[in-house]
Amino acid sequence: MRISHIKLENWRNFRLVDVDLPFRVFLIGPNASGKSNFLDAIRFLRNVATEGFQRAVKLRGGVSKIRCLAARKKPDIVIEVCLSNSKKDSNNDWTYSLSFSQDNNSRPILKSEKVEKGRETILTRPDEEDKKDVLRMSQTALEQINANLAFRPIAQFFSTVHYLHLVPQIIRNPEGYAIPSPGGDPYGKDFLEKLAGTTPRTRDSRLDKIQQALKIAVPQFSKFEITKDARGVPHLAAYYEHWRPHDAQQLEDQFSDGTIRLIGLLWSLLEGEGPLLLEEPELSLHAAIVRKLAPLIHRMQRLKKGGQRQVLVSTHSVELLMDPGVGGEETLLLTPGSESTKVHSAAGVDDILKLLEQGIPVGEAAMSYTETKNMHQLELPFDD
Amino acid sequence: MTEQVYIQLAVEGDLDEIVLRKVIRHSSCPFEIYVCHGKKGKGFLRKRILQYANAAEKGAKPFIVLTDLDMQECAPLLVGEWLPSDYKRLLLRVAVREVEAWLMADRDNLARFLGITRSIIPQNPEDVENPKQVLINCARRSRTRGIHDDIVPYPETTSRIGKNYNGRLIEFVEGYWSIEDARQKAPSLDRALKSIHHFYDALSKRC
Numbered sequence: 001m002r003i004s005h006i007k008l009e010n011w012r013n014f015r016l017v018d019v020d021l022p023f024r025v026f027l028i029g030p031n032a033s034g035k036s037n038f039l040d041a042i043r044f045l046r047n048v049a050t051e052g053f054q055r056a057v058k059l060r061g062g063v064s065k066i067r068c069l070a071a072r073k074k075p076d077i078v079i080e081v082c083l084s085n086s087k088k089d090s091n092n093d094w095t096y097s098l099s100f101s102q103d104n105n106s107r108p109i110l111k112s113e114k115v116e117k118g119r120e121t122i123l124t125r126p127d128e129e130d131k132k133d134v135l136r137m138s139q140t141a142l143e144q145i146n147a148n149l150a151f152r153p154i155a156q157f158f159s160t161v162h163y164l165h166l167v168p169q170i171i172r173n174p175e176g177y178a179i180p181s182p183g184g185d186p187y188g189k190d191f192l193e194k195l196a197g198t199t200p201r202t203r204d205s206r207l208d209k210i211q212q213a214l215k216i217a218v219p220q221f222s223k224f225e226i227t228k229d230a231r232g233v234p235h236l237a238a239y240y241e242h243w244r245p246h247d248a249q250q251l252e253d254q255f256s257d258g259t260i261r262l263i264g265l266l267w268s269l270l271e272g273e274g275p276l277l278l279e280e281p282e283l284s285l286h287a288a289i290v291r292k293l294a295p296l297i298h299r300m301q302r303l304k305k306g307g308q309r310q311v312l313v314s315t316h317s318v319e320l321l322m323d324p325g326v327g328g329e330e331t332l333l334l335t336p337g338s339e340s341t342k343v344h345s346a347a348g349v350d351d352i353l354k355l356l357e358q359g360i361p362v363g364e365a366a367m368s369y370t371e372t373k374n375m376h377q378l379e380l381p382f383d384d
Numbered sequence: 385m386t387e388q389v390y391i392q393l394a395v396e397g398d399l400d401e402i403v404l405r406k407v408i409r410h411s412s413c414p415f416e417i418y419v420c421h422g423k424k425g426k427g428f429l430r431k432r433i434l435q436y437a438n439a440a441e442k443g444a445k446p447f448i449v450l451t452d453l454d455m456q457e458c459a460p461l462l463v464g465e466w467l468p469s470d471y472k473r474l475l476l477r478v479a480v481r482e483v484e485a486w487l488m489a490d491r492d493n494l495a496r497f498l499g500i501t502r503s504i505i506p507q508n509p510e511d512v513e514n515p516k517q518v519l520i521n522c523a524r525r526s527r528t529r530g531i532h533d534d535i536v537p538y539p540e541t542t543s544r545i546g547k548n549y550n551g552r553l554i555e556f557v558e559g560y561w562s563i564e565d566a567r568q569k570a571p572s573l574d575r576a577l578k579s580i581h582h583f584y585d586a587l588s589k590r591c
Contacts (some may be wrong), residue, residue: 222510351392351418355444357442358438359435368421380551
């Protein structure tokens with residue numbers, strides 16, 4: 001299953017978003033255009049499904065932090081997603097929509113919640129009971145096992161959303177950081193724990209694949225394995241070819257940022273089935289590797305037994321989108337306006353499409369549109 | 385001449401973009417610049433130009449492209465090599481021999497900006513073989529703080545220009561460069577302005 005369409009109203013810096021999402025999506029736009037906020041709408045659904053609506057809003061600092069500043073007169077925040085199976089039969093597609101606001105005491109309150117399957121309506125709220133008991137509107141049906149029986153697959157699907165923004169420093173020194181974050185462990189705090197906790201067979205098969213990739217990407221790299229120190233804390237040990245008879249060993253605290261990020265990226269692509277949200281996977285990686293990321297993501301999406309896995313990537317990298325296999329329809333262009341950001345598929349912008357039709361890669365045809373107008377004046381404030 | 389025409393640009397680098405934008409603005413043709421492509425050097429522009437031209441022929445917004453002549457013999461030869469046939473929706477203009485010659489063609493303002501005497505700047509900059517180098521040599525004699533430091537390459541560096549070469553010259557182009565003065569001494573700039581007018585007329589008639 002994948003999120004085939006998303007509609008947002010008044011979500012963070014978007015007044016209105018209404019776009020299709022293929023299996024692989026690249027989000028591009030200037031700094032602070034809302035790439036992470038776009039991904040956060042999907043993380044929000046995960047939080048609602050796993051931790052509940054109240055907690056999901058609280059994690060983001062309340063309704064007023066979530067609501068778009070361009071919104072007038074405190075209207076509702078709306079998230080609507082269409083979920084499709086890879087087959088073309090739309091009768092099995094799900095639509096889930098949620099709208100909410102806050103009451104007079106700034107408490108988050110649902111305005112509506114709807115579920116459809118094909119053309120059949122499964123749930124419409126507020127229903128009669130909600131009208132009798134207003135408190136019911138402080139929780140979604142999605143988060144309640146008693147109430148979501150008829151659409152359990154949606155709740156399960158949302159709970160498989162995984163967000164990744166690995167920070168090498170945190171992997172090296174997990175005790176040193178305590179960062180609360182909505183939706184699991186995006187920064188890699190217990191990455192090594194998770195790795196060590198995987199069943200040995202699965203783990204070894206994954207590590208073997210990653211090892212082969214690292215041999216290509218990292219000079220002198222020969223192999224790595226999971227070890228535990230005297231306190232039972234897991235470590236990644238890598239071996240490098242060396243002029244000495246035995247390879248030189250390094251633990252993760254000595255790995256380079258690029259090595260750690262590549263391991264984390266590949267692991268997260270291999271782990272899990274649900275939508276994977278990747279923030280700037282190009283960070284710390286050599287340009288030649290970055291150019292390979294788009295096809296690599298594609299190949300790893302196809303490895304999944306239960307059908308293709310959806311991957312959404314935010315990026316600033318022209319290199320990443322220079323792969324000729326990246327389509328304009330896979331690329332969402334975020335354009336900040338005076339009040340809110342607009343989101344278009346790059347293939348939907350006629351002038352970009354015409355360049356793509358001439359064989360110019362997306363990275364080049366669309367990236368020029370993400371430059372801000374006065375970029376060349378960046379040095380001026382620092383004049384003597 | 386009031387009908388607005390949207391266009392796209394393609395150039396070699398940041399400085400060229402700012403120069404071309406200012407030249408188009410100065411032409412007072414109501415062009416609205418949609419986006420600027422390229423900025424990866426001359427070889428890249430050459431590689432892409434037919435694709436831009438074909439995209440424009442097929443309905444993408446028209447292109448204005450600016451490149452340097454460099455050491456090639458003459459501009460018509462370069463244009464003929466880059467665009468073997470005629471494209472009505474792409475205008476390729478060539479700066480003789482580099483866009484820096486267009487900047488040096490406004491001697492008074494450039495001398496003031498660089499803090500040098502006017503006579504150091506060549507009178508006929510389009511006859512100069514390596515305008516970038518000549519401009520840097522002018523900046524070497526600057527009395528203005530920061531100019532030398534920004535424009536002139538450090539001794540022993542492999543870079544041919546200073547560390548904020550583009551930034552400084554962009555500042556000049558945006559704030560001080562007089563195109564009216566420059567076109568008197570830079571014939572290729574004068575021709576570029578005229579052909580931008582023709583380009584606009586041809587496009588707006590066809591709309």
